[in-house]
Amino acid sequence: MDVIERFCKIYTDICQISPDDLESIYAKDVVFVDPITTHRGIDAVKNYFSNLLTQAESCRFDIADVFDCDGNNTARTQVTHIVNWTMHLTLKGNNKHITLDGTTQLNVVDDRVAYHKDYYDLGEMVYEHVPILGFVIKKIKGKLAS
Numbered sequence: 786m787d788v789i790e791r792f793c794k795i796y797t798d799i800c801q802i803s804p805d806d807l808e809s810i811y812a813k814d815v816v817f818v819d820p821i822t823t824h825r826g827i828d829a830v831k832n833y834f835s836n837l838l839t840q841a842e843s844c845r846f847d848i849a850d851v852f853d854c855d856g857n858n859t860a861r862t863q864v865t866h867i868v869n870w871t872m873h874l875t876l877k878g879n880n881k882h883i884t885l886d887g888t889t890q891l892n893v894v895d896d897r898v899a900y901h902k903d904y905y906d907l908g909e910m911v912y913e914h915v916p917i918l919g920f921v922i923k924k925i926k927g928k929l930a931s
Contacts, residue, residue, distance in 0.1 A: 804831040812897040
C-alpha cells in the first residue's frame with residue numbers, strides 16, 4: 786500500500802486512529818497548512834490531531850478524487866497529488882453536523898507526505914455556526930449570490 790492509499794484509509798474515519806498512526810503517512814519534517822494555521826513537523830501535526838480527536842464525536846472524509854500531478858520541480862511545496870474530499874464532522878456536546886467540501890494539495894517524498902495544504906471555506910466550517918455571526922455571513926453570501 787503506497788502513501789496515498791494509506792492517506793485515504795486514515796482519513797476515511799479519522800476518529801478511529803491514534804495520532805501515532807500519522808507517522809505512517811507524514812514525513813518527520815512535514816509542513817501541514819490549513820486555513821487556520823500552519824504546523825511544522827510530525828510532532829506538531831500529532832498534537833493538532835490529538836486536540837481534534839478530543840473535541841470530535843466523529844470525523845470522516847469521503848474522498849471523491851485523487852489526482853496525480855506531473856512535475857519535475859524538487860521544491861518542498863511541489864504538488865504531487867490533489868485530493869478532493871467532503872468532511873463530515875460532529876463535535877462532542879453538540880449534535881450539529883458540519884459537512885464541508887475541500888481540497889488538499891500533497892507533496893510526497895520517499896513514500897511520505899512532506900507537504901499538506903488544505904483549502905476549504907473557513908466561514909462554512911466555523912463562522913456560520915456561531916449564532917449571530919452565522920446569520921450575518923449567510924445574509925452576505927445570499928446578497929452576493931443574487
